[in-house]
Amino acid sequence: MSKASPIRVLLAADEPQTRAVLAALLTLEEGIDVVAQAGHGDQIVEAVRRHRPDVAVLDAEPPGRDGLTTATRIAGRCAVVALTSFGRPGYLRRAMAAGVAGFLGKDASADELATAIRRVAGGGRYLDTELAVASMTTADSPLTDHERDALRLAGGGATITRIAVELHVSEAIAHGLISSATTKLNAQGHHEAVRTARRQGWL
Secondary structure: OOOOOOEEEEEEOOOHHHHHHHHHHHHOOOOEEEEEEEOOOHHHHHHHHHHOOOEEEEEOOOOOOOHHHHHHHHOOOOEEEEEEOOOOOHHHHHHHHOOOOEEEEOOOOHHHHHHHHHHHHOOOOEEOHHHHHHHHOOOOOOOOHHHHHHHHHHHOOOOHHHHHHHHOOOHHHHHHHHHHHHHHOOOOOHHHHHHHHHHHOOO
16 A cells, blocks of 8 residues: 655745744654745745645735735645634634635644644645634624725825725725725724724734
């Protein structure tokens, strides 16, 4: 009886040290082979194309970026396990919508991560229990997709002009989206609105 091929894994995180630690831990797991590491965005997409991993483990919330956008781009090419911080349950729903098959906290043990990798590699799903429970007890985001995108861009320092260009709308509409999002979140300004949305996991 032939031995099963190891699960090919891509590790993706902004911090090289984080990737190195995860790689070292997973190397000790039987049947798992870390075939590549990548930073973010296009690097991850290119690494998936080049190395054809079975599973990609990625940071769902890298600093200053939307990791789930990347998850959406690669979900059709390999199974995706997303790592996030506890207390951000809104990410669970967004991750599932993005096609993520596994979802667990950044402080998960190597054993738990390996279990998630094996589960999704076999076509299943893996949801961290605490995050799943938190998600069920957390209100849905009041923001529309356009409001969320506008607020995310504003949180990254984009001007109204830039937001309008990115969302393919007029500056008046861009301004209206920010204003509407701020009002819905009962914030005093868009900076506070961004903080509130991030705290709830809606951005």
